Amino acid sequence: MRDEAPRTVTAICRALQQQIEHGLLPLGGKLPAERKLSELFATTRITLREALGQLEAQGLIYREERRGWFVSPPRLDYNPLVRSHFHAMVSEQGRAPSTDVLSARLVPAPVEICELLELPALSAVFQIRRARRVDERLVLYVEHYLNPAYFPGILDHDLTRSLTELYACQYGIHYGRVRFDMLPTALHPDAAAALRVSPGSPALRIVRRNRDQHGRLIDCDLEYWRHDAIQVRVEVPE
Template sequence: MQYVKIKDSIVEQIEAGMLCPRQKLPAERKLAESFDTTRVTLREALSLLEAEGRIYREDRRGWFISPEPLCYDPTLTVNFSTMAQAQNRIPKTQLLTAKSTLANKQAARLLGLQPFSDIYCIDRVRYLDDRPVAYVTSYIRPDIFPNLLDFDFSDSLTDVYREHFSVRYQKTRYRIVTSTLMGEMAQALRTTSGTPAMVIERINYDQNGAQVSCDIEYWRHDAISIESVAEFAQ
């Protein structure tokens, strides 16, 4: 099948270092001409490469070679900035909205709240090396964190919890699923609707075992690799 051969050819160029991370591929028309194929066949090859995390698309800008993904270890209690810097990446967090609202169905389910309970909702975008890679929505209980909206959310919420409210995580429950980026999330991550995403739900418990907040992270699937090590008692 020709689209598989095209895909394999581009993979070979990536692995040989001929195509570098974040390098822009030629326009689809030129790529199709260079492989002597149709744009329909070329797009099948590009879709395979995207599914494998080899390339990513930016809306109205074209296709790019994916950088190395961030290694995300759920067993480590470190924030995004610390995790990124430890891997020689440059992190940045952009605050989109921070408001007091009524709990929707998702927030109520994750935090065990009654429908329409008061809650804080904070939306942020995470960047790696100036590339937007994750859209994060956090739901937070205002009874545990009064006046939380007065603080700076451009870095770590967990640091704010610890330093200003003396709340530390005792445990975090994770759920990881696949999805797609749609609407405002796709727009914030400079991609097109329908782009594959990895979704990480985190429910956070304080030192008393109470559910205090939850975070839903929508990651570009090529930007993250879930890795962990399990150690067993002898």
């Protein structure tokens, strides 16, 4: 009896994975409710959720709070060597991008931001919090921190658009040297709420520290991607 639950979990995982691979469960499609799935596989909700959790860890399915389980759509290719921005990157891959502004205000700079932007203690920065979607699916929570000396009045502009384009059009500022730091992480409560998942869900944290064409540190981004939303793909030229 003790071996029955693990065998059932394996059987559920195999069955759902095969359905996904053969297109019977379409990418982006919603799975039946947990109650129906547990009845279908003649098992308990606890055993079913263990199987669903394993498939989620593999990036095959994902869960949204109060909405249920879905088949994960194809991952985006993320190449840090290519000069681009979110909307352009997504559109170039035949997908539909959109951005929601969660908040935009002047705040005291947290210690990490002071270090990233080489600011003195008790500095103020513009903080812009945004949630970003691909084909209407929430995939990215990002906190932008801007040195206000370079972007006067920016909070009065449309912040759903690309900041890269806004910088260029309104301030004549273009990105120069950029540093990326990538690390697997667990979503903190603000990021989890924005992405409609449980706190502690796996994610990829990307910290971007950006200089402009004159070498000035102008802003930094703290990005939190759903772990199944992107794949980092880099091709180094000869």
